[in-house]
Amino acid sequence: MVFPHLNRVMVGQARRADGMVRVSARTREDGAFPCPGCGVLSRRVHSRYRRQIADTAIGGQPVLIELSVRRLFCDERGCPRHTFCEQIEGLSIRYGRRTPTLLKVLQAVGLALAGRAGARLTTVLGATVSRTTLLRVVMRLPAPTPVGAPKVLGVDDFALRKREVYGTVLVDCGSHRPIDLLPDRQSGTFARWLCEHPGAQVICRDRAGAYAEGASTGAPEAVQVADRWHLWHNLGEHVEKEVARHRLCLPGPAPHPSTDVWQGPPGEFAAAHTAAYAVGHVLPERTHARYRRVHELLAQGASMQAAARKLGLCYNTVRKYARADSADALAGARSDRVTILEAYKPYLHQRLSEGPASTAELHRQITAKGYRGSYGTVAAYLRELRATGIIPAPGPAPPTVRQVAGWIMTDPDVLGEEVRAKLKAVLANCPELESTTAHVHDFAAMLTELRGETVSGTGSARSTSIPCRACAPSPTASTGTVTR
Structure with a gap:
């Protein structure tokens, strides 16, 4: 009653060792077992060997069954198998290292919690496995065969290999369960699935053109809607571009003549501070020049490939400039990049405020402190500071x-x-x-x-507000208001 899966074996002993319960058992000598190849019963013994099979915990302690099993001869002449191992129903499976009972527990944990969270729970259950093992247990489960499409069908892509190989997952939005996987994210594949599984009345998808085309072809009568997550995600991307466009509006460090080093007329300190802030947070003039040249060539009728060859840029770079709303958006997007020099800038500011120092000397000093970048990065940053004539005082970063x-x-x-x-x-x-x-x-x-x-x-x-100082200088730039 307590251990039904041990009914068909002879238990020798049960002991506690190495933090677990070890059960020694062996199969009976008189039992006959069918060959998995031909189904003919056999009891002629070839040899014995020992298997270790994990079982569900007892009293919170892991259980390991050390089972001695027989290898039997198959006497059927036409059978391709010469020997086979006996399997005990409810206790062992071919190549299995866990009992079917424990396997069902791990499958339930994996389906409910997936990898890392499920692995943490198995530690409490006394059947510790890794997250990858848990995922393999789930992936071995037979996939359900969908009879028809649900009334509300969700479709989205997933990465088999990020940025290279993608598939499509189909979800029943009513039960929130996946119902099928497609090998790619092409419109034809999705359309064929819809034709083979009719019944979808609403198709909830992202804004990809392939899924829109596939839905129109495979289920033209279904209503297509965009799910809320993708709408919010797309809005977030546009908001980030909008903030990047107005990067100069973000509050920078306030000027402090008493602490900042400034060599020049006192009345020009605030203007110099504003210029230094602009230089440090906007992409150099090269970005604006490239943006202007790319759009000039495209306006003349050149293709993006031709523009890339003429400017000496790769195709993806030209496409990025062509699709950008303005050069300020590209400059703002790159202004937040954290360089390898970032952690050592306060030290450079302090050393320059104490007195003149050569670039080579400062490079040697920060290298001794752990800097692993190039000399040119330090020289370029110091050249920028010396050109503006101002050294920022320590303070909170914008x-x-x-x-x-x-x-x-x-x-x-x-x-x-x-x-x-x-x-x-x-x-x-x-x-x-x-x-x-x-x-x-x-x-x-x-x-x-x-x-x-x-x-x-x-x-x-509020969209009629007076333009801010970041967008006022460029009349061709977008006003940047997010519309519905």
């Missing part, structure tokens, strides 16, 4: 583009007081970002409160 975008996309009630104050300072300095934030809040209310019929809100009323 918020990055990604930080500000994250603040805008987060529920204001979740943000802390300090973060809300920083965001308020950013929005007070840039009416365009304030309008963007209002649009984001309106859109969030539409998604969470299911008010899809909403056409306008408070955000649209």
Whole structure:
């Protein structure tokens, strides 16, 4: 009653050793077992060997069954097998290192919690396995055969090998369970699946053109909708580009004539500080020149490949410049990159404020402190500082583009007081970002409160604000308001 899977074997002893319960058992000598190749019963023994099979825990302790089994001859002449090993129903399976009972437990844990979380739970259950083992157990389960498509079908891609090989997962949005996997994300593959499994009334997908085309071909009568996650994710990407476009509006370190090193007329200190901040946070003139040249060639009728050959750039770079709304968006996107020199800039500022020092000397000093970058990186940064004539004083760094975008996309009630104050300072300095934030809040209310019929809100009323100083110099740049 307690151990039904041990009924067919003879248990020798059970002992506690090495932190687990070890059960020694052997199969009976008089039993006959069918050959897995031909099904003919055999009891002629070839040899014996010992197997170790993990079982479910007893009293929170792992259980290991040391089972001695027989290898039997198959006497059927036409059978391709000469010998085979006997399997005990409910206790052992071919090549199995776990009992069927333990395997069912691991399958349930893997289906519920997947890898890392499931592996942590198995430690408590007394059947410790790694996350990869748990995933392999789940992947060996037979896939369910879908009879027809659900009424609400979800479709999205997943990476078999990131950026190289992708597949498609189909989900029943009613039960939130995957129902099938497709080998690629082509429209034809998805359309064929829909033709073979009719019945979908609503197809919930991302904004990829392949899935839209496949849905129109395979299920033309179904209603296609975009799921909320992809809508919010796409909005977040555009908000980040918008913040990058207004990078100069983010509050920088305030000028401190008493601590910053400045050699020049006192009245020009604030202007020099603003120039230094602009130089340090906007991509160099090369980005603007490339952007201008790419769009000039495209306006003349040249293809992107021809423009890449003429400018000496790769095709992907030209495509990035062609698709960008403005050069400021590209410059702002790169302004937040953390260089290998970032951790050593405060030391360089301190040394320069103490007195003149050569680039070679400063390079040797920060190398002794652990710097592993090149001499040219240090020389370029010091050249920039000396060109502006100002050395920044130590202080809190301005918020990055990604930080500000994250603040805008987060529920204001979740943000802390300090973060809300920083965001308020950013929005007070840039009416365009304030309008963007209002649009984001309106859109969030539409998604969470299911008010899809909403056409306008408070955000649209703020889109007529006076342009900020970041977008005023470039009349061709986009106003940057996020629209629904």
